[in-house]
Amino acid sequence: MYVRKHRGWLAPSIKNKIHRHLKTIKDIHKILPVSKIIIETAAFDIQKIKNPDISGTEYQQGEQLNFWNVREYVLFRDDHKCHGKKNCTGTILNVHHIESRKTGGNAPNNLITLCKDCHNAYHDGRLKLDIRRGQSFRDEAFMGIMRWAVYNQLKEIYPNVSMTYGYITKNTRIRNGLENTRCIDARCITGHPMVKSLGYYYNQKAVRRHNRQIHKATINRGGYRKLNQAPKYVFGFQLFDKVLLGDSYGFIFGRRIVEAI
Ligand SMILES: [Zn+2]
Ligand SMILES: [Zn+2]
Numbered sequence: 001m002y003v004r005k006h007r008g009w010l011a012p013s014i015k016n017k018i019h020r021h022l023k024t025i026k027d028i029h030k031i032l033p034v035s036k037i038i039i040e041t042a043a044f045d046i047q048k049i050k051n052p053d054i055s056g057t058e059y060q061q062g063e064q065l066n067f068w069n070v071r072e073y074v075l076f077r078d079d080h081k082c083h084g085k086k087n088c089t090g091t092i093l094n095v096h097h098i099e100s101r102k103t104g105g106n107a108p109n110n111l112i113t114l115c116k117d118c119h120n121a122y123h124d125g126r127l128k129l130d131i132r133r134g135q136s137f138r139d140e141a142f143m144g145i146m147r148w149a150v151y152n153q154l155k156e157i158y159p160n161v162s163m164t165y166g167y168i169t170k171n172t173r174i175r176n177g178l179e180n181t182r183c184i185d186a187r188c189i190t191g192h193p194m195v196k197s198l199g200y201y202y203n204q205k206a207v208r209r210h211n212r213q214i215h216k217a218t219i220n221r222g223g224y225r226k227l228n229q230a231p232k233y234v235f236g237f238q239l240f241d242k243v244l245l246g247d248s249y250g251f252i253f254g255r256r257i258v259e260a261i
Contacts, residue, residue, distance in 0.1 A: 043166035090115020
């Protein structure tokens with residue numbers, strides 16, 4: 001298999017994103033007993049589309065699932081927009097075979113994204129398609145770099161890391177008649193879509209590190225501007241403490257010090 005290794009220079013923005021992914025995974029290890037990591041960062045496997053004859057265990061999957069991969073790629077290539085009637089804004093998208101599946105096959109250049117209405121209109125003979133075949137491949141370049149960098153770095157840190165793709169997740173979800181939510185997709189990624197949920201989930205929220213105060217305009221005698229920060233503790237509380245108020249829980253998201261003048 002052709003694997004790009006990005007050990008060299010990466011744009012700071014990409015490095016940053018990679019770092020954030022790794023940090024999130026590290027944080028999850030602090031609260032949950034993680035024994036296996038499966039990451040899904042791309043909707044489809046471009047290598048597999050480019051080299052359909054590729055062999056290897058991870059490539060031995062049914063024709064049906066292969067089509068799901070190509071389908072996700074075609075949706076991406078067509079910008080998740082209908083290519084039927086001009087400037088169509090239909091949102092329920094189908095992937096249409098330009099020549100029948102039997103004669104034209106499932107290669108991307110035989111497929112085009114149409115909305116449900118345009119698709120029906122075409123098959124009813126009410127719409128003509130202006131199709132140029134032989135569209136070139138459009139690489140999912142950015143996600144490609146991210147995917148390999150995150151994956152390779154994770155493998156260096158953790159013992160049990162593998163990768164999956166969005167089309168597999170989607171196929172698992174739909175095959176099992178499950179709803180499209182993030183939590184359910186996470187279960188589908190693990191390969192145990194029907195596992196019983198605990199009924200709650202963890203939500204990670206990015207919060208600021210410093211205790212900024214809103215009012216900083218006052219300039220003290222001597223020209224000193226007041227510190228742009230509240231002290232760490234106010235009335236014994238610090239930012240993001242979990243507090244019980246009445247009979248519900250909340251978090252401290254801001255403090256205000258009232259000064260007596
Ligand atoms: Zn069709
Ligand atoms: Zn349309």
